[in-house]
Amino acid sequence: MSESIIELVDLTKKYGSFTAVDQLNLEIRKGEVFGLLGPNGAGKSTTILMMLGLTEPTSGSVHVCQTNSAENPIEVKRKVGYLPEDVGFYPDRSGWENLLFIAQLNGLSPKEATERAEVLLKRVGLLDQASKKTGTFSRGMRQRLGLAEVLIKNPEVIILDEPTSGIDPKGVQEFLELIVQLSKEEGITVLFSSHNLHQVQQVCDRVGIFVRGKLIAEGNIQSLSQQLFxxxxxxxxxxxxxxxxxxxxxxxxxxxxxxxxxxxxxxxxxxxxxxxxxxxxxxxxxxxxxxxxxxxxxxxxxxxxxxxxxxxxxxxxx
Amino acid sequence: MHNVNLTLDSDSVVEATATKQRKLKTKAIHPFRVLVQKEISDQVRSWKFIILLCIIALTCLGSLYTSLSNIGHAIKPNDPEADFFFLKLFTLTDGSLPSYSVFISFLGPLLGLSLGFDAINSERNRGTLSRLMAQPIHRDYLINAKFLAALTVISVLLFALGFLVMGIGMLIIGLPPTAEEFWRVVFFIIISVFYVAFWLNLSILFSVKFRQTATSALAGIAVWLFFTIFFVMIINLINKATMPSQYAPPAVILGHENLMLNLTRISPSTLFSEATSTMLMPSVRSLGPLTMQQVQGAIPSPLPIGQSLLLVWPQVTGLIALTVVCFALSYIGFMRKEIRSR
Missing domain, CATH: 3.30.70.270 (Reverse transcriptase/Diguanylate cyclase domain)
Known part of the structure; x- marks a missing residue:
């Protein structure tokens, strides 16, 4: 068994009296594609935000790449690529400019950034359209540009929050294939949150089912169905x-x-x-x-x- | 005529991009600098900035024109400000168009508001905030970069305009400013930058508080209108209601006058106009009421620049304090906000 790369221990997040995430324990291993499955409002996004150190947990701890996210978010964000739900870009900048901007925020030199951006844009199939303003991009193109941007920092883990909502079925198919390919080729750990079970079933090695802030089942699909039925x-x-x-x-x-x-x-x-x-x-x-x-x-x-x-x-x- | 070969062979183009690639820096730029650079270029490219720039440049030229066409009549014998001929470029008017300093006190707030009203909430609405925050940068980098970028734009703009007025004036009247006049103008511009920075921070504060850019823009304009129109009316009402009788002892009348003056100083535009008029009119000796005893025996001569600065020190401090308070509030508000996607 390979080492764990994301570790959540008794993680709790409360908003007033509402508990968004309740005593969550989860371990994600290096190199796997993990699907976080749950209905809207189950606390998936909150959990992801806590992994990135964007929100402080009420109690419990998050470790990503052996670093505590609440204490050292910068270190975590250096290694983790995050594609938020419905990612936005600066509409009057081109895809190139958006990508180079993020690359430089990650400490790449302009030269390195341009080289990497070209490789990644080719990879996500956007090289031809990258000089257009992102305001003209379709939803699917935005998601692909988002993926290129996540990859430009050479991440160990990528976290995708509902990456496929709003894309047409063919686009979803391509996007998911790209994710699987990446995970296998480069050994990147992928955490993939979704409420769409078919997509999760297609790409994920393991699945965690998340309802009302609780992880109620975890495992691969076979073992889940055995547990349940x-x-x-x-x-x-x-x-x-x-x-x-x-x-x-x-x-x-x-x-x-x-x-x-x-x-x-x-x-x-x-x-x-x-x-x-x-x-x-x-x-x-x-x-x-x-x-x-x-x-x-x-x-x-x-x-x-x-x-x-x-x-x-x-x-x-x- | 030269014959220009307009056809480009592919080799030369490839070569050009290759040199461009080579020219790119191989050293990483600090992320904060990257952010500031991007913000500045965003501001400068935006339509709202271009429109405001045109308005401000036009009014600036207009006021310059009126002051230049009247400057010949402005010199009177025994004028204590005759030595400060050059400063009249900024304050002189024939009544048809306001002077440069009045224009700045009027349009400066608009400039500040327009540069800041969508600072944070537009990032949120476009969904770029969570994307930025997922990068390895400190959270306050963003708000600091926004502030610094807008402040840079404002300073460059105001210094450029101020020096432009000086330069054109110099060309037309043919007199160079003295060193003191030059420094007075520089201080005037610095005070204007602080004044605009206050409005900038106020609008950044609104952009943190309100989710909609329209709401924060309107809130900013409401505050601006309040201080330019209604505040004066309210002060007048209070003045009428609390006016002591004219037979009251002088101490009471003086106390009332001072109270009214301090009330008007709540408004940042009063602070600004007091500060600028002292800087640009060296004959201004006091910003409060003076008794006959105090005036008696005073020689009507201009103040040296150090004394003028001392006189406006409280006003300038007040402006800076307001600016800092607004920035601190928006900073705290932003740091406490939870970053969610759209």
């Missing part, structure tokens, strides 16, 4: 034909008698069965034997969608 790891959907739907009352009774079935929901012709094992064959047989006319039957594996729904829409967190 330990008692009913399989969901099977079945549809019966409409003509025989009158018989479905009897059918649902029969299905409930099946071994391994945990839950059953019926909606007209549709059945949703939560099972402890893959008992598709038994279900199919039961339906066929009941004469209900099986239309379709499929088994679904748990993705982040289900994990997400379970946490946010169900139980105590709804």
């Amino acid at each position: 330990a008692n009913e790891p399989f969901t099977i959907y079945a549809e019966v034909s409409a003509a025989q739907s009158a018989k479905s009352a009897g059918l649902s009774y029969q299905l409930q008698q099946l071994d391994g079935l945990i839950s059953l929901q019926q909606n007209g012709q549709h059945f949703q069965l939560g099972c402890s094992a893959n008992i598709s064959d038994k279900i199919a047989r039961t339906i066929v034997e009941s004469g209900a006319g099986l239309q379709s039957l499929y088994k679904r594996e748990h993705g982040l969608d289900d994990i997400y729904n379970r946490y946010f829409q169900g139980g105590d967190y709804a």
Whole structure:
């Protein structure tokens, strides 16, 4: 196991009586892509701000690259690139000028800055448009320029706060591929906050689910679904034909008698069965034997969608 | 006529960019300097600055014109200020257009307000604040750089204008200023810089407090209007209400006069006009009421520059104090603000 590069210990942030981040413990390892997943207002951005030392924690500690963010934010910000949500640029300056400005704030000489900027602009595919004013840039171009700017300081960690909101699907795809590529090639640790689960699922090695200031689950997607759906790891959907739907009352009774079935929901012709094992064959047989006319039957594996729904829409967190 | 070859071959262009690349400095510039440089170029390029610059330059030339066309009649026999002929360029008027110093007291606040009203909140609204704060710089660099950049722009502008008036005046009337006149003008310009810096800091304070640039601009203009129009009216009302009877003992009348004078000195524009008129009119001997006994036996001669400076010292200190208070408030406000994206 590689060393941890971000360490949060009992991190708490209160705004008056409102607790934005509550006793958060999290460890992110070097070189991984970590997804911070949660609905809006869950405290993701606050946590990120505390990692950068932009906000002081009420209690607890943050260490990024073995440096305490609250005590030495400058040192942390030297090593961490941060792309805020909906990043803005000086609209009447060109992409070049914006990029060179940030590069020089990071202590690069004008010559170095120009050289690096050219490489990075090529990398994010903006070299042709970089001399245009950023006021004319589209949202996706701004995000790509933002990524170039984050990379110009040669960071060890990059933190992306909702980087894909407002970009079209193709742009998102390209952007995410770029992030994964970077992480793999240059060994940069990426922390990626989002409320969009599909994107997180696509790129992240590990995911932390964040609700109301608490990290309620953490791990890769497989282990998360195992944790969550330990008692009913399989969901099977079945549809019966409409003509025989009158018989479905009897059918649902029969299905409930099946071994391994945990839950059953019926909606007209549709059945949703939560099972402890893959008992598709038994279900199919039961339906066929009941004469209900099986239309379709499929088994679904748990993705982040289900994990997400379970946490946010169900139980105590709804 | 020379024949100019307008076609560029690609080699020469490549070479040109290569030399440009080579010319770039290989030494890193301190981040604070980078910030100040950027702020200055932002200010100078902005439309609001160009527009104000045009207005100020025009009015400056206008007042110069009126003072020059009247300067011939300005010299009277036994005038204690006859030795300070040159200073009349800044104060003389025929009544149709105000003098240069009055223009500065009127337009200076506008200049200060316009340079600062969107200092912090526009960064926030454009979403560049959190981006800047994520760079390895101290947080106060930003507000210090904003202040320093605007102050630099103001100083350069006012010194350039002041010296321009002096230069044009010298060309036309053909008289060079004496050393004392020169220093009086320099002090006048320095006091103007402080005055404009006060309004600049006030507007920076509003830009920290209010999220919308329009709100902070209007708040700044409201304060400016209050002091230029309503404040005088309020003072007049108080004056009428508390006026002692004309048979009251002189001590009471004098006390009342002094109280009224000190009340008007709450306004920064009073402080400025007192300070500048003392600097530009060496015959001004006191800024408060004088009794007959004090005036008796006084020779109507101009004050030396050191004495004039002593006379306006409280006013200048007051202006600097106001400036510092505004800056301190905006500094604290900014340091306590939480940096969030948009």
